[in-house]
Amino acid sequence: MSEVRVIIQRDSDREERVVTTGTTAAALFEGERSVIAARVSGVLRDLTHPLADGDAVEPVDVSSPDGLDILRHSTAHILAQAVQELFPEAKLGIGPPIKDGFYYDFDVAQPFNPEDLGRIEKRMQQIVKQGQRFSRRAVTDDAAREELADEPYKLELIGLKGAAGQAAEGADAEVGAGELTIYDNLDAATGERRWRDLCRGPHLPTTRLVPAFKLMRSAAAYWRGSEKNPQLQRIYGTAWPTRDQLKAHLAFLAEAERRDHRRLGAELDLFSIPEELGSGLAVFHPRGGVVRKVMEDYSRGRHEDEGYEFVNTPHISKAKLFEVSGHLPNYAESMFPPMEFEGHDYYLKAMNCPMHNLIFRARGRSYRELPLRLFEFGTVYRYEKSGVVHGLTRARGFTQDDSHIYCTKEQMPDELDSLLTFVLNLLRDYGLSDFYLELSTRGDTDKFIGEPEEWEEATEQLRQAAEKQGLELVMDPGGAAYYGPKISVQATDAIGRSWQMSTIQVDFQQPKRFALEYTAADGSRQQPVMIHRALFGSIERFFAVLLEHYAGAFPPWLAPVQAVGIPIGDAHVPYLREFAAEARAARLRMEVDASSDRMQKKIRNAQRSKVPFMVIAGDEDVAHGAVSFRYRDGSQKNGIPRAEALAEIAEAVERRIQV
Known part of the structure; x- marks a missing residue:
């Protein structure tokens, strides 16, 4: 039995190992569950890739940038398989990994709706549990055209192979300048092909290695990014190495949505x-x-x-x-x-x-x-x-x-x-x-x-x-x-x-x-x-x-309204208007809420408007020439002399600090 020498590279560590001819990258990293692919002599490869003499082999961890791309690209394939199983008439566009996720484009008669996405995600979960194997095979251009004759967008990509600058965004995940390859999704038990796609790869060994994913939304997208081309339906998703990471990412997206400037611009009337x-x-x-x-x-x-x-x-x-x-x-x-x-x-x-x-x-x-x-x-x-x-x-x-x-x-x-x-x-x-x-x-x-x-x-x-x-x-x-x-x-x-x-x-x-x-x-x-x-x-x-x-809560120097006067009763409105006049004379931006709303609603309104200082006045404040402060975090300070109150607001503005 012949042997080959390979070098295993892990960061700065190098280990030379002699293995039998035909040994795959998977055998080198057996038992390392987080390794999902390998970089062989500088090229990303599936773990099933057989090693040659002199190959330098680096493990690709699923949490690394390359590993995340492979995880997400593989999940995009699972998405496309699920769509074609549920919508057999769907024609395939492209499905690359992107920052924090992936997408796949489809030509379908009707746009996808939220109920469709739910069905597709459920079907994807079934495919993941089946543990279908990703299997790579090289094909000639003519063979690819014959096999994908019912996929017009794939045929176009085959025609563009090697035409620099012509492929759509993400299309380099489909075709390269060299040989064409197709990835089959094979049944784990029988080896029967369940689905296939034109793709450069690499991919995960099996669908079971997709631990956590979620479909996010669908949108229209022009084929190859040109308005002159057909409009396809794009489904976006995200995939992560663990459920906790997926949960954290979804929480991040929820926080980003809460901070979306378009929503805040309308809510705060900006x-x-x-x-x-x-x-x-x-x-x-x-x-x-x-x-x-x-x-x-x-x-x-x-x-x-x-x-x-x-x-x-x-x-x-x-x-x-x-x-x-x-x-x-x-x-x-x-x-x-x-x-x-x-x-x-x-x-x-x-x-x-x-x-x-x-x-x-x-x-x-x-x-x-x-x-x-x-x-x-x-x-x-x-x-x-x-x-x-x-x-x-x-x-x-x-x-x-x-x-x-x-x-x-x-x-x-x-x-x-x-x-x-x-x-x-x-x-x-x-x-x-x-x-x-x-x-x-x-x-x-x-x-x-x-x-x-x-x-x-x-x-x-x-x-x-x-x-x-x-x-x-x-x-x-x-x-x-x-x-x-x-x-x-x-x-x-x-x-x-x-x-x-x-x-x-x-x-x-x-x-x-x-x-x-x-x-x-x-x-x-x-x-x-x-x-x-x-x-x-x-x-x-x-x-x-x-x-x-700032999630709309600008520091006082940038806030459109730096302070709002909130009277405990109507009798306290004139007093707060005097205070507001003094504030405006000091170049501070202050308003008085003299509406018929109850005091607690006025406070809620000010909180929703993210005003830095709520200036409250009642009988005791008026009697002592003072005001009370309520801050955005809900804390309160009572009985502040008017001059000191103005100075505190002015200092926060001058120092450009958050309150």
């Missing part, structure tokens, strides 16, 4: 997105307008302290501007269609930077003016597809707190360092404190403009600035804008979700395209470096992030 305006176009109501104004005012003040100069630019421009900037050739799919006027095409502004370049170029510039820091709350418009528009976090019209800094190459390192420090400190002022940084670099496609040497220099300067912050730095190869690399500040919110916030981009290309120059100390004409920076990203999105981070 903003709405009227159908008459259109998807992705929000209006801010008076209370939301207060929060937005406070955010903007504080940001303006901090920018003034840092030497920024404020500019304003129009909402439309001739097409020529965006041709020069490179946005029309590289970004047109994200811009609204042009409007023809007086013989010219005009575009809604999708970005502010080209107009800021015109401001720089409006007159001669000297090195003595640099760095020149231009700042604008500039409203822009992006043509986002309907499937990705999401409240304020993915809108079609929004306002960027956009800055463009023009500096010399010698000034660039210090400018990036101070700029990133400024960005992080300002985000901390708004209550975010847990960050990591992402450095997006040039990829190998032809969408990127400029010379590689310029990109290398810009990338290195950004890397050095990022490392000075002492934060985790994650690389994002190929994720840069077409004109330059960028640093993204990723912030973690109160329930552990990561949000991309501020971006800083170094750009050697637009100054060149716009022929921007300054007079250097030696009298020569030099090209400035351009640094793009959006701190909030957009005011609307940052508003939504803060709303969800």
